[in-house]
Amino acid sequence: MxxxxxxxxxxxxxxxxxxxxxxxxxxxxxxxxxxxxxxxxxxxxxxxxxxxxxxxxxxxxxxxxxxxxxxxxxxxxxxxxxxxxxxxxxxxxxxxxxxxxxxxxxxxxxxxxxVKVQVFENDFLELLELNKSITIQDKDIANFCIQSKVHSNPKAQCQWITPKGSIVQCMETRYFSGESIFKMCNPEPGQYQIQLKAGKKIVTENMSICITDTPKFQLIQNLSRITCKIKGVLPVRVSWKTYPSVSNFSVWKETLADTPEYSDSKQFCHKDIVVSRPLSDVNNQFVQCCCSYNTGSVCSEKTLVKMPSENSFYLVVACSLLSFAFMLVSVLLFHFMCKKKPGYETQIQMIQMVGPSDNDYIYIDFKDFEYNQKLEFPRENLELGKELGSGAFGMVVQATAYGISKPGVSMQVAVKMLKEKHQAVEKEALMSELKMLSYIGHHINIVNLLGACTGTGPIYLIFQFCRYGDLLNYLRNNREHFYKSLTDAFNKDRFSSLYNNYQRKRNCSDFVQSGENSYMPMSPVNKEHEALLSYMDINEDIFENEDDEDLQTLTYEDLLSFSYQVAKGMEFLSSKNCLHRDLAARNILVTQGGLVKIGDFGLARDIENDSNYVVRGNARLPVKWMAPESIFKGMYTMQSDVWAYGILLWEIFSLGVTPYPGIKVDNTFYAMIDRGFHMERPYYASESVYKVMCHCWALEPKARPSFSKLLDFMECQLSDVEERLYYNVKRQKNGDSVYKNAPVTPKPHEPVEEDVHQSSFTDSSCDSETTQSEDNIEITAL
Missing domain, CATH: 2.60.40.10 (Immunoglobulins)
Structure with missing residues (x-):
């Protein structure tokens, strides 16, 4: 077998x-x-x-x-x-x-x-399956996923834009033979957009999710009518059910409601529905409000309707008047509480880390720190002058200080003080600022504290005076004197002053000989600025020489110099665990020799009338300079200051154009920021500088460069430009008629002016390749 x-x-x-x-x-x-x-x-x-x-x-x-x-x-x-x-x-x-x-x-x-075989010559993308309108019960949402089926070549990339404007990457559950299945689970109700990309093919589709639950009813009876308010979805059929006796609810009469009133609800795809009828129609009867849907009927609780008596009428009127009075008082109290100005707080804050995360920190309170009496300056040696700025809490005035730098020598200073009518907490905040600044110390690119008057009389904080005001107005006022290339500067009778300036730089200690030729790593600005490329003791040279000779030009190199110096100052602040929180061109001051200094002018700024400060919550904030985590979560870190530095670079290389020109700060603006949209390259910026801006605007804070890396990049840019400048200066000085210096900045389009009403957002230009050229260097350090 x-x-x-x-x-x-x-x-x-x-x-x-x-x-x-x-x-x-x-x-x-x-x-x-x-x-x-x-x-x-x-x-x-x-x-x-x-x-x-x-x-x-x-x-x-x-x-x-x-x-x-x-x-x-x-x-x-x-x-x-x-x-x-x-x-x-x-x-x-x-x-x-x-x-x-x-x-x-x-x-x-x-x-x-x-079998049918199709071979595609070019990129192919087809959305095979997507339910564009989904209605689902609330009880089923926990296990629900949106599914889309896509046929593509090459393999499709997919992302969702949620109702809140955030971007969510699709979850791929299957891919075989060019067909992908994408899912997104636990969705919230609202309008969605799916964005698909395969090679050069792009497909975008909209879809909506409506989550329904049991309609909510509210029956309201006044002196003459009974009203039913319903929160539910459409389509719906609304009717009244009346019961003549409490003893027999099985007998009832249904009447179709008159034309309902519809209005949008806060919940997506839901409506607020209102119907009413006279009390006389249903007096002494039990009433229900009923809604009919495709899935069945849902009704409100039964309520007994009775016509009000005369006494009831007066009682209702009295209660209504009392309610109105209470509401009026509440509104007035709320108004005055909102109008009450918040206490003064300096923008620059020192933080102390309290956890492993970069966001785990607290602001250090300097209230109980000791005041350094060495800073005390005799009040009688201070002669106050004209007002430089005024705000809600205080002002800054120009003054003459006798003997603050050397005995018998006077110098111009800026004095920061509170207004005459101030609160005790504001005086305490100013003293805390004084203690913090003395603790931070001096730096050449910070508006340094020189002294203070804290004895009998108002508190005065004495700072360096910067003769040319803030950088924003300095750039705007010098637009017509700006030379897009150093060639222009030489060819328009500016050669002599430039050459003399750079000739002085050739004699500095950084000059390095190499055979017949020489390489000179020039400092970004003249004289005092040689300190920018070294780590000298700043305390030895915080009093500036007012007789310095200034350059008579504004060139691309100056824009790089301003950018370099701000990065230098911010690197110093970050090394001290300090956050600025309002880094912008309006808060940078310019003094002789093209030296710029970071300041904090919150006390003397009229933010109520400054369009750069937008109401958000209970405060006015410089939203266009703020990182997403600061706008949406109220979180400030070193990396949020880096974001603001990128916006500041855009201001510098547009010569003072307001960021996001023509864009109103509203919900659309916030959604675009949250999605990662960026401004286009400003007219005077090279591709490499614009690349740095885009690095600063990374949505993920950890992806942004540090101020140390930004400083290295700007130093490389300066060295590259200045080395070429020196050889061209030398050639022109020797009478060489051939001048071959290429323009420092490209000319992709005309400059953007303040009144341009167009979108300056783009989601692709920041991804463009940055090429190495004679005038640009790759930002390899980042």
């Missing part, structure tokens, strides 16, 4: 089952299965050969890449062989458009099968 069973099992191999078990757009895995007795040998051709001798043989071909294995472009063949014969199967690979069409497979017994 056993011999007979073995004889029956003997036979030729079965036709191999050759299938693609898995794959991507670049790889594929094949599987070949056959049975027979004696044991068949399986040979697979097209990738590699495998020989198995099991009774039921199974072979898996390893994944291969089409770009490095030409055999994948051939047909895949699998043959099973034993003593009784050979059976083979094929998989055909199609590589050109001409291979498209219907293919028919016919076996020897006459059965046929047809």
């Amino acid at each position: 056993l011999l007979r069973r073995n004889m029956l099992l003997m036979g030729r191999p079965s036709v191999p089952q050759l299938t693609v078990s898995s794959g991507t757009d670049q790889t594929a895995s094949f599987e070949c299965v056959s049975a027979g007795n004696p044991k068949p040998n399986i040979m697979c051709h097209g990738t590699q050969e495998i020989n198995l001798t099991e009774k039921v043989s199974k072979s898996k071909l390893d994944s291969v890449r089409a770009d490095n294995n030409p055999s994948l472009n051939n047909n895949i063949k699998c043959c099973a062989t034993n003593l009784h014969g050979e059976e083979c199967s094929y998989i055909y690979n199609y590589v050109s458009v001409n291979d498209s069409g219907e293919y028919h497979c016919r076996e020897k017994h006459g059965q046929t099968k047809t």
Whole structure:
């Protein structure tokens, strides 16, 4: 019997089952299965050969890449062989458009099968499946996922834009043979947009999710009418049900409600529906409000309706008047509380880390710190002058200080003080600022504290005076004197002053000889600015020489110099764990020799009338300079200051244009910031400088560069420009008539003026490649 069973099992191999078990757009895995007795040998051709001798043989071909294995472009063949014969199967690979069409497979017994093959010559993208309007019960939302099916070549990339404007990457659950399935689970109600991209093909579709629950009813009875307020979805049929007796609710009458009033609800796709009817129609009856949907009817609780008596009428009137009076008083109190100005607080804050995260910090309170009496300056030696700025809390005035730098020598200073009518907490805040600034110390690119008057009389904080005011107005006022290239500066009678300035730089200690030629790493500005490239003790030179000779030009190199100096000052503040929180051109001061200094003028700024400060919550904030985490979460870090530095760079290289020109700060603006949209390159910025701005505007704070790296980049840019400048200056001085210096800045378009009403946002320009050229260097440090 056993011999007979073995004889029956003997036979030729079965036709191999050759299938693609898995794959991507670049790889594929094949599987070949056959049975027979004696044991068949399986040979697979097209990738590699495998020989198995099991009774039921199974072979898996390893994944291969089409770009490095030409055999994948051939047909895949699998043959099973034993003593009784050979059976083979094929998989055909199609590589050109001409291979498209219907293919028919016919076996020897006459059965046929047809398959349609389509080969695409170019990128292809098709959204096969997406429900564009979804309504789902609230109880089912926990296990619900949006699903989309996509056919593409190459493999599609997918992202969702949520109702709040944030971007969510699609979750891919399947990809095979050019077909992808994407899911997004636990969605919130609202309007969504799916964005698909495959090569150069882009498809965008909108869809909505409406989450429904049981309608909510509210029955309100006044002196003459009964009103039913409903929160629900449309379409809906609203009716009244009346019951003449409490003893028999089985008898009722239904009346279709008069034309309902609809208004938008706070909940997406829901409506506020209002219907009413006279009390006289339903007096002494029980009433229900009923809503009918496709899924059934839902009704309110039953309520007994009674016409009010005369006493009730007067009681209702009295209660209404009292309620109105209470509401009026509440509104007035709320108004005065909102109008009450918040206490003064300096923008620059020193932080102390209290956790492992960059966001785990507290502001250090300097209230209990000791005041450094060495800073005390005799009040009688201070002669106050004209007002420089005034705000809600205080003012800054120009003054003459006698003997503050050297005995018997006077100098111009700026004095910061509170207004005459101030609160005790504001005086305490100013003293805390004084203690913090003395603790931070001095730096050449900070508006340094020189002294203070804290004795009898008002508190005065004495600072360095910067003669040219803030950087924003300095740039705007000098637009017509700006030279887009150093060539222009030389050719327009500015050569002499420039040459003399840079000739002085040639004699500095940083000059390095190298054979006949020399390389000179020039400092960004003259004289006092040589300190910017060294780490000298700043305390030895915080009093500036007012007789310094100024350059008579404003060039691209000056813009780089301003950028470099601000980065230098911010690197110093960040090393002291200080956050600025309002870094902008209006808070940078310019003094002689092109030196710029970072300041804090919150006390003397009229933010109520300054359009740069927008009401958000209970405060006025410089929203256009704020990082997303500061706008949406109220979080300030070193990296949020880096974002503001990127906006400041845009101000500098546009020569004082307000950021996001023509864009109003509203919900659309906030949504665009949250999605990662950026301003276009300003007219006077090189590609490499613009690349830095884009790095500063990374949505993820940790992806932004540090101020140390920004400082390194700006120093490289300055060295590159100044080295070329020096050789051109030398050539022109020697009478060489051939001048070959290329423009420092490109000219892609005309300058953007203040009154331009167009969008300055782009989501692609920041991704453009930055090329190395004579005038630009790659930001490799970042």
